[in-house]
Amino acid sequence: MSIGNSPESPEDDRNFPADDRDSIGRALQQARVAAGLTVEEVSASTRVRVPIVHAIEEGDFSRCGGDVYARGHIRTLARAVGLDPAPLVEQYDAEHGGRPSPTPAAPLFEAERIRPEPRRPNWTAAMVAAIVAVVGFVGFTMFNGTDGQAGPGAVAEGPAPATKSAAAPAKPKPARPNPKPAPSDSAIAAVPQDKVTVKLTATDDKSWISAKAHDGKLLFDGLLNAGESKTFQDDERIDLILGNAGPIELYVNGKKIEDSFESGQVERLSYTKGDPQAG
Template identity: 45%
Template structure:
């Protein structure tokens, strides 16, 4: 029986629907259905597949470790990296920020044009410069149109605000060495995390984690339990942003 068939059979035996498993694991229903069909193409890579399998197995009441080993044998485990390679600088991706219109400059320009037009009309009139010019009304800031009911705009007209920060929690099953940095390279933690202890960090855009023993810790990213990211003695270099893990 394949991994997907095992998970689907266990889910049905537990009396759960795909939607109920999705609510408990925070994994999209489409991804769960794909995994039950042994289709991992939408999961975002081996690391996330292992985390999804582990989360689903725990909810349906079966041991995830045999399934993880079967997946690793069929698809290959994460490749370990050396400590030297783990500290190689990554090329930052520049994100172009959308600038809001400069209404102050626009209004100032409009006022200058109105004043110039008024001066020309006054000087060109037959009454001479002494003739009083009519008051010039300053343009007022445009107000948003109110609805006929007077109610604020509906929720479906408001864009969903994406998560602005990233939270990472590491718990040590066995003593493991960690190095944690934010998107600017500032060190948040470096040292040995004793067995049974846990730590968590929050950053605005990205958290980079260097793990000396991938099988000795468990990860929780943005509230999603990903389990152990690797195997005993495996050195891993991982990076997480506000939208990770994919499918949450």
């Protein structure tokens, strides 16, 4: 009978605490198993596709689409299995070069400040024109009055012509209707009242979005690059998933949604007709 330590079987590894710093995917997988959840159940509750969940648990973040989406998926999966997402995100940043610094705002375009001065009216030319007009009118009046006077021996023949009746007053011109003010840039023109209309614009970064109608029909599923916009309409409801909600500018039924979303944050929203209220 030999005395020694027997080799450990794979089942014995479960009796020792896992080092979360060694693997983010392993921490998420063990928490999911401890919570009694399958990959399909986690995918259904977080809207993260099954292949991406498998890849993250194996430590492969290449299918996430970038660091921003990887952080968002880590936060979403950690909350779903009951873990604190902050340490896992910090571990991801430490392993992948840290969080990138924000891009500085572009300087103001200095040419906008240089504007030509308004032209001043030429009062000298206006006064000269007025004097010439007055002199011409006086001369014309004096000339016509001299020609129209009769001689001292002239006798008027016949009765003086009857004066013409006063002219009828001119009809007033109909007032022109005031032009309608132009719609502001923050409103969506001609939004139908019997539908729900959602417009999304990626301002300074790309974002993965998914939009579905009330009957589950997929309206869009993909990336919205910076500067691009998408508009969706449905008769009853539109369901949204924003993979990177921070750079998204959202208009619902012609009104801007003022909710402040963070970069890398995953948001699931639903909107119906009338005043925009997220469901």
